[in-house]
Amino acid sequence: MAACKIDADASPHFSKMREYWKNHGYPNIDADLAEAFANIRKDIQANHARRVPGFGDILKEYELYKYRQKNRLAREGASGGWRIYALFDRRTTTLYPLLYIPRRPWRTLTTIR
Amino acid sequence: MPAAITFDQMERSADRTLAAVYWAKHLENVVACAVGLTVLNRTLRRFVRSLDSGLLESLTTEQAADLKTKLQTIHSNLASRLRECQTCAHSCNWISRAALKGIEASTEDIGDIIENLSFSRDPQFRSLLRDSVQAIADPAAHVGGV
Numbered sequence: 001m002a003a004c005k006i007d008a009d010a011s012p013h014f015s016k017m018r019e020y021w022k023n024h025g026y027p028n029i030d031a032d033l034a035e036a037f038a039n040i041r042k043d044i045q046a047n048h049a050r051r052v053p054g055f056g057d058i059l060k061e062y063e064l065y066k067y068r069q070k071n072r073l074a075r076e077g078a079s080g081g082w083r084i085y086a087l088f089d090r091r092t093t094t095l096y097p098l099l100y101i102p103r104r105p106w107r108t109l110t111t112i113r
Numbered sequence: 114m115p116a117a118i119t120f121d122q123m124e125r126s127a128d129r130t131l132a133a134v135y136w137a138k139h140l141e142n143v144v145a146c147a148v149g150l151t152v153l154n155r156t157l158r159r160f161v162r163s164l165d166s167g168l169l170e171s172l173t174t175e176q177a178a179d180l181k182t183k184l185q186t187i188h189s190n191l192a193s194r195l196r197e198c199q200t201c202a203h204s205c206n207w208i209s210r211a212a213l214k215g216i217e218a219s220t221e222d223i224g225d226i227i228e229n230l231s232f233s234r235d236p237q238f239r240s241l242l243r244d245s246v247q248a249i250a251d252p253a254a255h256v257g258g259v
Contacts, residue, residue, distance in 0.1 A: 010249045013241060048218075050225055053170035054177070054233030058243050060250070066225060083228070087249060098245045103224075 004044045005094045006037050011087075014097050021100065028073040032082060033100065036069040040095065044088065052085070062087040065095070071102065143206055150198075150212035157191075157219035164226055174234070181230040184223050191220040 008014060021029045039046040047067040055064055065088055071081040085099040118126075172180065198213055232238040 011245050012248060013245060048221070048225075050222070050229075051166040052229045052232070053166040054229065055239070055242060056170065058239060058246060060246065062246060062249075064242070066229065068221070068225075083225070087246065089249075096245075096249050098242070 002044045003042055003093070004040065004088070005092070006041055006097065007094055008033070008037070008097050010096045011098045014100065017100050021102075026071070026073060026102070028071075029100070032069055032072055033084075033097075036067060036082070036084060037097075040067065044095065047084075059087070061091065062089055064088075143209075147206060147208040147212070150209050150216065154212040154215040154219070157216060157223075161219050161222045161226075169226070169230070177230050177233070181227055184227050184230075188220060188223045188227060191216065191223070195220060 018029060018033070036047055040049075044065070047069055050066050052064040052066050065086050067084040067086065069082040069084060081103060083099075083101050083103060084097055087096040087098060088094070089096070169177075169180075195213070195217060198209075
């Protein structure tokens, strides 16, 4: 089990996204995130972790991970729940969450930037 | 000479026989379903495991597009089968239930891979990722870590 640190404030986009979802039908987002981070801090492979390929030219020394998390408000399981994208820095074992999106509306992301 | 059976006795016997026919048919379907779902679950698990990030990283644009199309076909068929199984009485036995849980997880995994393949070619996502890497890599821009 590989533990890690989580810096949820490093990405300005992540903070904007959190506020966006809180005001657009997902008031429970902080509790869902807290649960996900508690699991991932103990084990970076928790929450159905999967490395995301295809961004080698952008990532440099980082790795991109994707996680699943239950959306408690919808009583959905990890299936259909949230997806969290995060950068991982092996040198400092720190994970930087970038995106937090419900399973379906990818297009909504374009309105948040 | 054996005593002739009455019509009532014949009718009862026919009903019992029909019940046995239905039970045997149900059993055959339950067994077939459990075997089919178990084989599907194992096939899916092997397939998803084979789609590791190293392999996906090495795909050309055309190969990624082809793979995504195939995965979308697999995913939509699985999703439709899972919806049918939710209302199917065959899912009541524990073998089928265990296999269905595995199939659900693999279906989600395939959905995630499809999404990742889409994002890897999406200019907005790539731009967002580039900005985030720059914001995080700049030591003057953040202090943190818990």
